[in-house]
Amino acid sequence: MSDRTRPLRRSPASIRRNTTAVRGLRPRHPRAPIALAIRAALCAGLIAVPLASVGTPARAAVQAKADFGDAPAPYPTLSVDDGPIHIISGPKLGANRDDEENGLPSAGADGDDLDGLDDEDGVSLLQAPIGSALGAVTVNLQEGPGQLDAWIDFNGDGSWGGAEEHVFIDRTVVDGDNGLLFSVPANAKAGPAMARFRVSTVGGLGLGGIVGDGEVEDHQLTIASPTASAARLFDSGQTLDAADATQDLRLLDVDGDGDLDLFTVASGPSTAAKSNRLYFNDGSGHFTDSGQNLGTQDSYGISVGDVDGDGDLDVVVANSGQTDRVMLNDGSGNFSIGFEFPSGFSADLVLADLDGDGDLDVYTGILNNPNKVYLNDGEGSFTDTGQLLGDYQTLGVSAGDIDGDGDIDVFEAIGENKNNRFWINDGTGQFTEGQQTGRIRSWHGSLGDIDGDGDL
Numbered sequence: 001m002s003d004r005t006r007p008l009r010r011s012p013a014s015i016r017r018n019t020t021a022v023r024g025l026r027p028r029h030p031r032a033p034i035a036l037a038i039r040a041a042l043c044a045g046l047i048a049v050p051l052a053s054v055g056t057p058a059r060a061a062v063q064a065k066a067d068f069g070d071a072p073a074p075y076p077t078l079s080v081d082d083g084p085i086h087i088i089s090g091p092k093l094g095a096n097r098d099d100e101e102n103g104l105p106s107a108g109a110d111g112d113d114l115d116g117l118d119d120e121d122g123v124s125l126l127q128a129p130i131g132s133a134l135g136a137v138t139v140n141l142q143e144g145p146g147q148l149d150a151w152i153d154f155n156g157d158g159s160w161g162g163a164e165e166h167v168f169i170d171r172t173v174v175d176g177d178n179g180l181l182f183s184v185p186a187n188a189k190a191g192p193a194m195a196r197f198r199v200s201t202v203g204g205l206g207l208g209g210i211v212g213d214g215e216v217e218d219h220q221l222t223i224a225s226p227t228a229s230a231a232r233l234f235d236s237g238q239t240l241d242a243a244d245a246t247q248d249l250r251l252l253d254v255d256g257d258g259d260l261d262l263f264t265v266a267s268g269p270s271t272a273a274k275s276n277r278l279y280f281n282d283g284s285g286h287f288t289d290s291g292q293n294l295g296t297q298d299s300y301g302i303s304v305g306d307v308d309g310d311g312d313l314d315v316v317v318a319n320s321g322q323t324d325r326v327m328l329n330d331g332s333g334n335f336s337i338g339f340e341f342p343s344g345f346s347a348d349l350v351l352a353d354l355d356g357d358g359d360l361d362v363y364t365g366i367l368n369n370p371n372k373v374y375l376n377d378g379e380g381s382f383t384d385t386g387q388l389l390g391d392y393q394t395l396g397v398s399a400g401d402i403d404g405d406g407d408i409d410v411f412e413a414i415g416e417n418k419n420n421r422f423w424i425n426d427g428t429g430q431f432t433e434g435q436q437t438g439r440i441r442s443w444h445g446s447l448g449d450i451d452g453d454g455d456l
Contacts (some may be wrong), residue, residue, distance in 0.1 A: 066086060067085075068103040069104075070106050072109065072194070074159070075194060077104070077218070084198055084208050086200065086213065091142070091213065092122070094140050121140070122215070123137060123217055124260065130190060134182065136180070141174060141176065144174050145353065146199040147172060149170065149204075151167065152167050153193050153195070164185045174401070175306075175359075176305040184223070188223050195218065197217045238287065248264070248300065250262075259281040260281055261281045262281070265295075277290070292334070297317075297323075300319070300346065301349050301396075303316050306360065307359075308338070314327060314338070315329070318347060318364065320347065321344075323341055324344070324349065326340070326380055338380050339382055346367070350363050352399040358378070362382060366392070385429060391418070393416040404455060413442035415441055416441065419439050420440075422435050
């Protein structure tokens with residue numbers, strides 16, 4: 001059996017008609033239909049599940065755990081309707097992933113959220129305003145990289161078969177937050193709309209079928225009418241007692257309750273002014289200061305990801321004149337100081353899997369010296385690669401696959417009268433200078449697919 005997994009091109013229903021019972025399961029056992037489909041796919045070489053510890057394909061089929069969708073009918077969700085089935089391994093959407101016996105169709109696409117562990121945490125900021133041409137979504141990937149396929153029912157007809165509804169096709173996503181843009185048809189129907197996101201190592205996925213790794217998440221998003229999306233902002237009435245000189249912030253679910261909390265970093269002339277802070281969200285957009293001491297080091301940048309591989313979101317902070325720090329999350333939003341990088345004048349940093357080993361490394365942008373690359377050992381400790389990249393005055397860094405070779409490159413924004421530039425990764429975390437761009441004083445840069453052609 002090949003080590004590479006290929007998506008199943010036949011429906012579970014058609015496979016079951018041509019398979020015999022799986023040993024140990026009676027025909028009416030709730031896992032019998034799923035186990036039959038998995039066994040057939042294993043025997044046909046269409047998916048791969050490690051058999052060393054479980055023996056035969058039949059036994060593997062019984063023991064294999066799978067993730068399913070939860071979009072309501074008539075969308076294909078149940079196995080009998082050729083719904084999506086992901087064997088639990090490899091890349092996942094967000095920090096959590098659980099298994100089910102079958103699809104859990106529900107009106108709000110929240111059946112999986114309410115059943116066992118709430119693992120629908122990989123897709124956020126789902127907005128698709130009509131008339132703006134582009135919608136935006138943030139996809140958080142763990143244990144990547146992976147290939148993303150996604151669909152949105154823009155016309156509200158209960159299917160994802162429209163010509164413009166397959167919004168991401170084999171889109172490469174990497175560990176951490178991936179900010180993605182998609183086209184919104186001018187004839188999209190305003191109101192609730194169903195979306196399906198599937199990630200795997202192989203890509204080429206359809207709406208249903210079995211694949212040997214990854215995860216599926218179904219979500220209900222809102223397609224906003226042109227009037228409702230006309231840049232109207234409303235004051236919540238809440239004032240956060242934040243630092244006077246907040247330099248950067250991130251929204252992230254630090255306590256695993258399904259809403260987005262707020263982490264801010266700051267600099268300033270006094271300890272109070274430059275205190276980094278964490279605010280917990282109560283789920284309705286009201287924030288409360290956690291009261292934790294998260295550093296007073298003149299902080300300028302922050303990056304978020306699972307640094308130590310324990311399934312929750314940690315934070316790395318760029319500090320000027322003092323050590324950059326890893327802040328480790330215990331899973332409930334309580335942070336402690338982890339690894340400390342050598343002292344420097346860091347303005348920004350980014351977490352990304354730079355050497356392709358599955359954990360998150362750090363690229364640091366430094367004000368007064370060349371930039372540095374640190375590789376993670378998988379447990380949150382880092383080693384300096386010894387590279388000295390660029391000159392000085394880096395104020396912002398962003399990461400993404402610039403040249404389409406499957407590894408993560410870096411863009412740096414320069415604060416002096418020098419060209420911004422790209423750094424190209426060879427796949428092992430070693431960088432060479434790439435193209436230089438405009439000579440202008442820049443503070444930051446972001447990477448995205450602006451023209452919809454699949455590259456950054």
